[in-house]
Amino acid sequence: MGIMDKFEENREIKKDEKYMKMALKEAQKAADINEVPIGCVIVRNDKVIAKAYNKRNTEKNVLAHAELLAIKQACKKTGDWRLEDCTMYITLEPCQMCSGAMVQARLKRAVIGAMNKKAGCAGSVLNILQMQEFNHQVDVTRGVLETECSEVISKFFADLRESDKQ
Amino acid sequence: MGIMDKFEENREIKKDEKYMKMALKEAQKAADINEVPIGCVIVRNDKVIAKAYNKRNTEKNVLAHAELLAIKQACKKTGDWRLEDCTMYITLEPCQMCSGAMVQARLKRAVIGAMNKKAGCAGSVLNILQMQEFNHQVDVTRGVLETECSEVISKFFADLRESDKQ
Numbered sequence: 001m002g003i004m005d006k007f008e009e010n011r012e013i014k015k016d017e018k019y020m021k022m023a024l025k026e027a028q029k030a031a032d033i034n035e036v037p038i039g040c041v042i043v044r045n046d047k048v049i050a051k052a053y054n055k056r057n058t059e060k061n062v063l064a065h066a067e068l069l070a071i072k073q074a075c076k077k078t079g080d081w082r083l084e085d086c087t088m089y090i091t092l093e094p095c096q097m098c099s100g101a102m103v104q105a106r107l108k109r110a111v112i113g114a115m116n117k118k119a120g121c122a123g124s125v126l127n128i129l130q131m132q133e134f135n136h137q138v139d140v141t142r143g144v145l146e147t148e149c150s151e152v153i154s155k156f157f158a159d160l161r162e163s164d165k166q
Numbered sequence: 167m168g169i170m171d172k173f174e175e176n177r178e179i180k181k182d183e184k185y186m187k188m189a190l191k192e193a194q195k196a197a198d199i200n201e202v203p204i205g206c207v208i209v210r211n212d213k214v215i216a217k218a219y220n221k222r223n224t225e226k227n228v229l230a231h232a233e234l235l236a237i238k239q240a241c242k243k244t245g246d247w248r249l250e251d252c253t254m255y256i257t258l259e260p261c262q263m264c265s266g267a268m269v270q271a272r273l274k275r276a277v278i279g280a281m282n283k284k285a286g287c288a289g290s291v292l293n294i295l296q297m298q299e300f301n302h303q304v305d306v307t308r309g310v311l312e313t314e315c316s317e318v319i320s321k322f323f324a325d326l327r328e329s330d331k332q
Binding site: 056057059060061062063064065068071072075076079080081082083095096097098099100101103104105119121125126128131133134135 | 222223225226227228229230231234237238241242245246247248249261262263264265266267269270271285287291292294297299300301
């Protein structure tokens with residue numbers, strides 16, 4: 001790899017980390033209202049067009065996962081149900097519903113923080129984002145700010161267990 | 167099978183057909199506004215709590231599939247993100263996003279009209295509704311008013327091809 005390729009690669013990593021930090025801020029907003037802290041940001045042409053955090057309990061709506069709330073915003077912003085030139089940053093590997101929505105929206109790329117071994121559908125239980133049987137596949141980058149993304153979730157559940165004890 | 171069992175079974179089939187006819191009416195509403203005709207009804211304790219039809223193009227929103235619109239209504243009606251005692255009637259086998267939402271909502275039962283061999287995720291490409299790996303499985307009945315449910319879709323695409331020719 002030449003020095004310019006190395007430079008370019010480093011620039012892309014820094015960019016991914018920048019947007020993942022924004023997704024982490026969203027996750028923190030969820031934690032602040034006692035929701036499982038998952039945050040999401042959608043970027044198009046280097047501009048943030050949507051950001052959201054999990055509100056399933058607050059809104060009493062199963063569709064209020066961070067990813068679906070962000071997809072809805074992004075469709076509104078672009079005036080199109082297709083998000084073909086968009087990248088989604090998510091702190092946690094998406095579930096079967098959200099992975100499905102990402103394929104349906106023909107999202108270009110997904111950048112994932114922590115994996116969700118028991119329920120994730122971007123490589124753990126299934127890899128819905130990249131099944132050849134469907135009419136679209138999403139490019140996937142995993143493990144961006146993985147430690148921070150894992151910690152925000154494990155801290156939330158540790159705090160929950162602690163408050164349950166009291 | 168005793169005569170009373172036979173009677174009860176027949177009663178259940180009639181009930182499924184009654185609600186599937188309502189879902190078909192929803193599908194027709196979609197066709198009337200040039201959307202792919204897919205209709206959905208959600209029933210709880212023998213009462214219809216939600217009905218919806220596909221509006222993806224009209225709303226320019228990938229989340230505006232019939233099933234998600236109905237799930238949103240049902241959550242609002244019941245005040246809960248869980249739809250554990252609900253049955254969904256759908257004219258066409260759901261996609262990966264909608265199947266995922268049905269599992270996330272912990273839906274009790276899904277009654278499906280026509281199958282969707284190339285993209286359906288309730289038995290065709292995948293069977294997301296009944297994977298043992300997830301924390302919930304949905305009871306599934308397939309083929310209720312299958313001919314009518316298939317025809318509404320094939321007529322829509324035949325008309326579309328006809329109008330494209332002109």
